[in-house]
Every structure is written in structure tokens, then in C-alpha cells.
Amino acid sequence: MFDTLSERLNTALDGVRGSGTLTEDQVKKVTREIRLALLEADVNYGVVKEFVSNVRERATGAEVSKALSPGQQVVKIVNEELARLMGGSAHKLSFASRPPTVVMLAGLNGHGKTTAAGKLALFVRKLGKQPFMVACDTYRPAAVEQLQQIGREINVPVYAEGVEPAPEEIAERGIRAARDGGYDFVIIDTAGRQVVDLEMMEELKRVRKAARPHSVLLVLDVVTGQNAVEVAQAFQEYADFDGMILTKLDGDARGGAALSVVSVTGRPIKFASEGEKMSEFDYFYPDRMAGRILGMGDVLTLIEKAEQQVDKAEAEKQGKKLMAGKLTFEDFLEQMQMVKRMGPLSGLLGMIPGLNKQLQGVEIDDRVLNRVEAMITSMTPEERRNPKLLQNQSRVRRIARGSGSSPQEVQKLIKQFNQMQKMMRQMGKGRGMPRLPFRTG
Template identity: 50%
Template sequence: MFNNLSEKLDKALHTLKGHGKITEVNVAETLKEVRRALLDADVNFKIAKNFTKTVKEKALGQDVLTTLNPGQLMVKLVKDELTELMGGDTVGINLGGSPTVILMSGLQGSGKTTFSGKLANYLKTKKTKQVLLVGCDVYRPAAINQLRVVGEQIGVEVYAEEGNQNPVEISQNAIKHAKANGKNVVIIDTAGRLAVDEEMMTEISNIHKAVSPQETLFVVDSMTGQDAVNTAKAFNDVLNFDGVVLTKLDGDTRGGAALSIKSVVDKPIKFIGTGEKMDAIDVFHPSRMADRILGMGDVVSLVERAQEQYDEEEARKLQKKIAKNQFGFDDFLNQINQIKKMGSMKDLVGMIPGAGKALKDVDIDDDAFKGIEAIIHSMTPEERSTPSVINASRKKRIAKGSGTSVQEVNQLMKQFNQMSKMMKMMQGGGGRKMMQMMKGMR
């Protein structure tokens, strides 16, 4: 996520991170490189210029040249300005109304239908809402079928009218259906349209007027950079939407859309899509994203994801097993599954301060645990519950059954033993204190 931008900003700020003498000249030179990094990330020239001008004024206003650590102060100023550029405060979704009506808009191929499913899943699981998805894309072949597949996947009802080519009528009927069937959120998935297509823009404007949505979201593919910002302006002129959704942020995104869109349309980024799975959706936090762009990680989001998967009852059972030296490979497998539920490995690593930079050339696959899982699944129930019984001949059989080598089985055994020792050391309240500390960070 924003790897290229992060790397270039790090290089630009590196000259001020040392202990050398800081002057107005090298502050200006550093900010020139910062501006170049922003332009390379497809940020609008005027926005990039104003950004560096503001940072310079603040830096000189705080007498950065005579501070004990001017490099760190400059990083903080850039971070604060990045946060402001992306909106400053986190803006949540409006769930008022009975039912809440959410209208999705955007270009063809921006990921509206997939994101509609992600949002429905988010509201169902995190906000305990009864959601109805509505198929109003009456033009694209198989669009309704795609929405139905998504709805089935997440257990959410999909409303559609076969043969009806009037999306205004469909959306109005869907709201009546929602009221009659106890649904308190209606998400209307509309057809993708080009901003230059006057007829289609009029159509979505008519839908908007007919249903009076509490939230109108503009969905944009973040990989389209500055073009996305220009399109957002055209849509906002017609719809006056409430917020922006950036999809495909897990790709090789330059960052131009995320950094420019708030300045251009003066509307907050509310959500981001971070992968293909239905739970790959995050509320957008400008401050946390600024931290990630500057290589500081995002520990708060990482802790929140861990907390979502944390089951206190399971943790108590696990503690008892560890205390009795009964921690086995089935328990190890459960821990792996909890980590996998937290999101893509690449995204999780990016949340750890410094890890993104250290592993920038390492391809972190979501199948990173595949070999470990294969080895564990090749063990007998006795071997999984009592790892000490695994001898040389058993290792050979496990390696053959999992398609791995004896060396890989030995490596896993070594890692497992180290993890067991570490967890044993954390007994006596250590683990609980750690979790309490994590809760306090939220």
C-alpha cells in the first residue's frame, strides 16, 4: 500500500534525520524532494505545491533549525499535513433513517458491486444490521447474478426485478420491500456510468431524488490516480455525494487519489477496500494512513483486528493448556486461523512499524501458512496433541504426507517449541497484562 510513495518520502526526509547541521537551504531541498515524491504519486501539482509550502511555513515558524531533533520534527510536520490533506478526522457512515438508504455510485469497473457486498457484510457483522442489497444495474450482463452470488456468500438478501428496466422504480419498490420485511439498511448498487454520459448521469440523479438516501457513496478505483479525482468532481457536481470509497488499495497504488480527492471535492474518504475477500474493508482513518505512508505502521488498527478475533473463553482454555504443558499442534493451528481472519498478510505486515520497509522486496503471500498447515494436517491426532511422540520415522512419514522435507518438519518443530516456551514464560498474568495493554491502545 503506497510502497513507492513511502520509499520516496523516506529518502526525501532521510537527510534531516541525521545529526548534521540543519539549515534553511536543506529544509527547502528536502521539501522539494517531498513535492517530487507527491507528484510521482500522481498528486495534483497545485496540491503538492501548497502542501510543501504549508510544511515549510510551519517548520520555520516552529524554528525547526534550532530544535534538538529537527529531522523528527520535520517528519511530524509532514505526517500532520498528510493527515489534514486526507481529511483530518475520521468520518463514519450515517446510519440514520428507517431504513437507512445507501446509494452507491461510480465508474464502470470501479468495484461498486463487490464493495456493496463488503459494506453489507460489514454492517451485518460489525453493526448487527439487517441489510438488503438492491440490484439496479439493468444494463450490464450478469450484473444481478454477480450481486446474488455476493449476497449468498455473506448471507444477505438481494432484491431485483427481472425484466424491469427502470432503476428508479426498482429502488423505490426495494425500500417498500425492506420496510415490510424488517430490513433496516438498504444498499442500492447502481450501474457504472461515465461522467460524460449525460443520460446515465441524469438517471442516477433521478434515483437519488426518488429515494433521498442518508448516504451517497462514490466508489473509485484508487489505481486510476489523478483521473479518479477528476471523475469524483464530475460526479459530485451532479450528486453532491457524502463520501468516497477507495477500492483496490492493496494493489500497486500510487496514492494520488487518496491524497488529492478530499482537497478537490471537499468530501471525506469513508471506507477503503484492501483485498478481494468480503471482510477486506476498513474505515478510513487519515491519521493512521499518514503513519503508514511514512513507514510508521498502524499499530492501533492491528490491535483492533486482533481484538475482533480475540475470544476470552478460548484464551482461558489456552492458558490452562499452556500451564499444564498441553499446548499442541491443534492449538497452534487455531492461532494460525485467527491470524488469517485478521486480513491479508501483506496488509498486516504493513501495520507493523518498520516492517513494510524491511520487507519491501519480499513477496508476502496469503498462502504463507500453507506448508505449515499441510505438515500439521499430515500428523495423527496423537501427534498433534502430544508433539513429543514425533520421532525420526514419524517425521519422514509426515514430510512425505505433506509434500515437504524432513528439514521443513524439523524447522516447524523448532518454531513450535520456541513458541511454546515463550507462551509458558508469559504465564502468571503476563499474557493478560499484554492484552490489557493492547486494549488500552484502542
């Protein structure tokens, strides 16, 4: 989402990164370019004005670090101000001392509110909670059905009474049912509208009064740009939410909403929803997001994603096999599937420091992994365990037919796999990194 902004900001900062000294003219030039980059990204004008003023004041002020050059200091200031703009630090959930904890979701139709309810349920279950969802959107029958479908998909119970009863009554009875069933985390999905209107706001007030939630989270679709900021302002006036969930952070939006809503509303972004998978949902970390925008990567999030998918003992075992050049296609398939579970490949690579800039203009197609996976799964278990069998051309042709590939594509995969094995064996013997057996550019 922040690709264009990231490129513009890094271009603006390139002129000062290596500077041993920093003149007032340089500061004016870089802050002018930062201002243009933020405005092009659809950031609220008032927010941009304050941001640029803070950067200029700090860059020309008395801030001095012996460890950093003046140019590096400017980059540090921009990074810190970006993080502050998005809330400074992560704002995590607080839980009721006497369960259940009740969280009410609010938002317009189409912003991903019902899906966010399911993602939040899955998220808190990983924290050891027992989630329970309540369908209070009596405005759209399809919303009740959607929540029930999500509940079945993630194995979380959903309390629903259709669309006839008053939503505040459904909320009250749903919370009681959760408490009686021993569930300690209740998520209330409320009704939305196409636009903010008084009827919806009055309904939210009634549901809030009946449910007495510990937290009200506003779900915002960042793809809608400044409209999302206007929606947040309207809900703040009526619903008094205490945090936000930003959806579609993996989309093509310019990023202005994510950089504006905290300053405009005074409320923190608590969660970020990226991708369509129910597991692609996490706390929002402003400092990490700032690092990603400036091409500094996000190693902590990458490590956390890996830890969720990787068994440490198994990883050590696989690492030893890799360095010995004994990795099989079976091992390779397992590792590929683990990477796919961690999220889109472009997002993962963008978290590695320095790679974000290197990958600009490079199209990373996640379907490549799917094609490789299709070829490997078309091999027999014996072939996956013993790649030498794949020297037989009839086997190659059979794998190609089974995976919808050409024999040349299968042979290319086998060749690259063998080259990787050879390279890792040489490294394992302490010979260092050999020359790559193929050209990279």
C-alpha cells in the same frame, strides 16, 4: 500501495530526523525531495504544490515543541499534513432516526461497486444493523446476478426485478420491501458505464430522487491513478456524492488518487476496501494511513483486527500455555488461522511501528502460512496434541505425502516448533530471551 512513496518520503526525512537544529537550506532540501516523491506517486500537481507550501511554512515558522527536536518536528508536520490531505479524521456513517437508512452507491464499471455493496452490508451487520440490498443496475444483467450471488454468500437479502423496469422504480419498491420486512439499512447498487456519460448521470439523478438516500457514496478504484480523480470530479458535478469508498488499496497503485481526491473534490474518504475477502472493509482513518506511509505503523487498526478475531479468555489461556512451553500444534494451527482471518501477512506486519522500513525489499509470501497449515492438518489429532510422536520418521513421511511437502520441510517445521517451545519455557522461568537457535542473517 504506498510502498514506493513511503520509501521516498522516509529517505527525504532521514536527513532531518536526528537534527538538533534545522537550517532554511535543510528545509528547502527536504521539501524539494518530498515534492518529487509525491509527484512520482501520481499525486495531483496542485495538491502537491499546496502540501509542500504548507510543510515549508510550518517548518520555518514559529512552531516549537519542547518535547521534540527540530528534526522530529518536521516529521510531525509531514505526518499531520498527510493526514489533513486525506481528510484529517475518520468520517463515519450516520443513521436515519426513522429507519431504514438508505445508502446509494455510484461509480464506473470495474471499480468494484457491486462488491463494495456486499462488503458494506457485512460491515453494517457487525454494527448491529439488518442490511438489505437493491439491484438497480439494469444496464448489465450480470451485475444483478453478481449482487444476488454476493447476497447468498453473506446471507443478506437482495431485491431484484431484472433489467426491464426503470431503475428508479426498482429502488422505490426495494426500499418499501425492506421497510415492510423490518430491515433498517438499505444499499442501492446503481448502474455504471465504462466512461462517465450524460445518460448515466441522468439515471443517477432519477434514482436519487426516487430513493431519497441519506448518503451517496462514490466507489473509486485507486489503481486507475489520476483517472480516479477525474472520475470523482465528474461525479461531483452531476451526482453530488457526500463520501467515497476507495477499492484495491492493497494493489500496486502509486497512491496518488488516495492523496488527491479529498483536496480535489472536497468530499471525505469514508471507507477503504483492501483485499478480496468480504470482511476486508473498514472506515478510512487518515491519521492512521499517514502513520503507515511514514513507517510509524498502525497499532490501533492492528488491535481492532485482533479484537474481532480473538476471544480474550481464550487468548489468556493460550498465552499461559505458550509461556509454559506447552503449546501444541493444535493451538498453533488455531492461532495461524486467526492471523489469516485478519488479512494479508504483509499488511499486518506493516502496521507494526518500525517494521515497515525493516521489511523493505523483503518478499512476504502468504503462501508460506498455507504450506505450514497443510503440514499441520495432515497430522492426526493425536500427533498435533503430542508433538513427541513426530520423532517417528514413518509419521513424518506420511505427513509430507499428505501435505504435498518433502520430509525435510516437515522435519524443519517440527524442529522450529520444538526450538520455540524451549525458548518460551526459558522465558517463562524468568531467564530472559535466550540466544536464537538459528541465524537470522
